[in-house]
Amino acid sequence: MLQLVDSRFFGISLSITTIGLFVYALFFGDWTGYWQQFLSDRFINGMSLAFCLFCLLFPTVLGDDMARREWNNPTIFWIVALVPLFGPLGYLCLRRLRPSLPENTRVANEQRSTFRSIY
Numbered sequence: 001m002l003q004l005v006d007s008r009f010f011g012i013s014l015s016i017t018t019i020g021l022f023v024y025a026l027f028f029g030d031w032t033g034y035w036q037q038f039l040s041d042r043f044i045n046g047m048s049l050a051f052c053l054f055c056l057l058f059p060t061v062l063g064d065d066m067a068r069r070e071w072n073n074p075t076i077f078w079i080v081a082l083v084p085l086f087g088p089l090g091y092l093c094l095r096r097l098r099p100s101l102p103e104n105t106r107v108a109n110e111q112r113s114t115f116r117s118i119y
Contacts (some may be wrong), residue, residue, distance in 0.1 A: 006101065011092030018089055055084040062091070069101060 004010055037044045057079040066077060076094075080087040091098070 002101075008093065011089070011094075015089040015093055018085070022085075058084075060087060062088070069098065071098065 034044070038048055039045070060075075062077060062081055066072070076091075076097075078092045083090070
């Protein structure tokens with residue numbers, strides 16, 4: 001499963017899908033209706049604020065991923081971290097530049113997922 005998520009195909013397909021949904025929302029979305037729902041519906045409000053919070057917390061996860069890959073490139077880090085939504089998608093598509101996870105990290109992650117599935 002980790003190989004699929006770490007593959008370049010996954011990053012490109014996720015990027016194409018996200019860009020398609022973003023373009024659809026930009027041109028065909030009802031922004032006035034969204035704003036009214038944002039102000040009146042707690043679920044829409046909470047999900048929108050959660051998205052903003054995840055964008056703010058993403059650099060922490062990105063730094064951890066780059067450290068696990070032993071890839072110290074501050075330029076890439078800041079470009080990816082400061083561009084919300086499309087920065088992380090670009091990072092997933094950088095498969096050729098981005099080093100693979102070390103083998104010991106993969107084994108540890110597989111052991112953790114096996115342990116969680118047993119219990």
